[in-house]
Amino acid sequence: MLTFKTEVLKSKQKSDGTYNVKIRMTYNREVKRLSTNIFVRQEDLTKSFKLKNPKFIQEADAIVRYYQEICAKLQIGINNYSMDDIVAFLKGEQMKSQEIDFIQFSREWITHSTIKGVENYTSAVNAFVQFLGKDRLIIQQLTTSLLKDFMDYLVKKREEKIKMLKEQGKRVPSNRVVSLYLGSIRHLFNEAKKQYNDYDRDIILISHSPFENFKIPKQEATRKRAISANDILRIYELPYILDSKGKEKLGRFNLAKDCFILSFGLIGINSADLYSCEDISDDVITYFRAKTSARRNDKAKMKVKVMDIIKPLVNKYRDRTGKKVFNFYQNYTTADSFNKAINYGLKQIGEILRIEDLEYYAARHSWATLAVNKVGIDKYTVHAALNHIDEAMKVTDIYIERDFEVENEANRKVIEYVFNIY
Template sequence: MATFKAEVYAHQKKKDGTYNIKIRVTHNGEKRYLATPYFIYKEDITQKTFKIKNQHYIDLTDGMIRTYRKRLDRWGERQTSMTMEQIIRIITTDNENEKFDLDIAAYTWKEIKRMKEAGHGGNADTYICAVRSLVKFVGREKVMLSEITAKFLQNWADWINKQPNVTRGYVTHNYLNRMRAIYNRAKKEFNDEDAGVIRIPYSPFSHIDFPKLPATRKRALTVEQIQAIANLEYTKILQPGTNRFNFAKDVFLLSFGLIGMNAIDLYNCTDYRNGRITYQRIKTKERRIDKAEISIKVEPEYQALVDKYRDPTGKRVFRFYTMYADVNTFSTALNKGLKKVGKLVGVDDLEFYAARHSWATIALNDAGVDKYTVHTSLNHVDDSMRVTDIYIKKSWDPIDQANRKVINLVNINISETKEPINEKVQRKLFCLSNLLRQNEDDTTVHQ
């Protein structure tokens, strides 16, 4: 059982000479200190033991402790198995006469910040669009959780469908889906079923019909189109820096050769040993017991591309992080360059993700790889295999064999990766190289 005691601490004296009264909470040997709204002076405290002697404040803090005890007593013996966090949550916010509410818009922005910090910038962008639509619909920045009812959601969906330049069904589905995820995350955070604390009891999203998504545009390329991309000649570099066309072509083929490795994983991966790139797929690692770890063998046909973009410092596998400030600008550069690549091989609006779709489609439909191996190679989440995966030791052989089949079928060999450079640019780069070398020599002499 938790115990409470009002205390004052000598080392917490404020500049105005007052001391804040704290309520010490002790539970299963753990202690926490809760600030109260009450401040007292030295004359209100015993000189030697620093105990509160002012009866007025003794009565006030005793009242707070009685309230805390009353809130906890409703849970009976269940208190003993509660964590300190559960105890604190109950005594500070669990008021029978107080209705819990939450600014769901502000909560969404907090989650967006968390996603970006975790490297999920692309995913965060979809939530930004959803919450902006929501606040525009209500006409204010603050949207309370108590407002979110099935009728509210249906009205929002109808409003979205009436907006100009909106793909009916697709946008509505995605916005509702994103806000449902936020709503469920809030329920997970603020409800505590073990302690019987249910602050968000409703599930309004379960009472509406989500609009059906239109058929997704197929993004897979044929074997011949992959070959055509590999056969495209590099364009001449006209100014110092990266040629987007050449860069997009290279990284697209690199992704294809690495079983459709995502841009964010190419940008962040750090483990390259014994001819294998091992990484945890960022998109799914939080939903997998094994952290979505996968190891891809670098096949000889793609070694030149790997070497071309290797990070000389060894901090990461590739030096993309030195070329682009973050994964979003990296992805943007790739997709802009791929527009020109796509036009030359007859693919409208070619996107980087097509490398992944293409590998999967060619593996399944052309190379004779079974569906389960394709699924495993793509490192997807499979809830049906979640328990089985705990007992089976992983082998990368089936994935290696599947990739080998695809590479044999596509039959491209990227051995020449040197890009033609304009003579003026070459001279500038040569001068810059000499200048850097001279600075290094000068530094060495002065050491």
């Protein structure tokens, strides 16, 4: 027989001096306790720790009756439910009566998430809160209509930003915000469904699907940042800034010049990987591309041979401690600060050479563009050299051990073309 009884445990006093009123369940000599939202103090209890405050007695009795009515419908004796089955069902019924705050859930999910790019979710939620004008939204209120209004809001904000940038004579970046933010909200909504819906026990707290009839616009194509072979050669040949003694000056200008050429010569290596790579052996740098390593079985492994043209730069910045390949981490505490320093210097170089919007990523774009258009490297090889994911070949890639010879041969040809090495 299943019985319910109100109980306060003397040993479970909280730091604020209160006790949580629990409902003790007994079934087939097994005991379980369910917490309630009732908290009492010493003065609300008898010496034997029984409730004596009429208000709390009434509230606790109401919960007991509620549980008794629910379990009566289960026909426990006929269906042979276990204690765990009963507890799970009662918790599910409790959950059905609660309101799920989508904003609160999202912020908690972001706090505990370990996925890369989690800051994008923070930005999306902050923009959503700004649109709502409040930091609370019951999840049932997240409708298709609300999503459309949010999209219109983002588009309007984008138009205002474009107007401001044009007035200031600044470059208008590619539009990623609308698709990125809406995609982030969709992912957070799906994560909420995973947490609150128990399909095995038919406990569905989030039953609607606002994204089912809502189309998230595609992200605009990334702005083409490739520069010509001649411009790369001009950057390479650009004189360093010297100090009063005629020695090469330490600073972002010279750093940017060198790192741009390093990136180009190492098949467009990202600044984060240039900053953190740790393995060099026999003039081959092995690293795992930070941007995609968490999403790939091979950890986005890449091996790049150091060509003769950039060996002086590799030696110039070698980490003499052996901790990493390069010593950039000794002058910049994070990869982000390192990247910002490079791009600051490249803005100076771009102004001198009249290369509009020159930035670090142009080295990677330029390598790919020149490889295909000027050197005749096939797109599949370029795809592999850039260490991109090939969705169509995922299964095949499991069985193939890459030796990176084809990619490095392609790099040799690109280097020879740009630097006129024959």
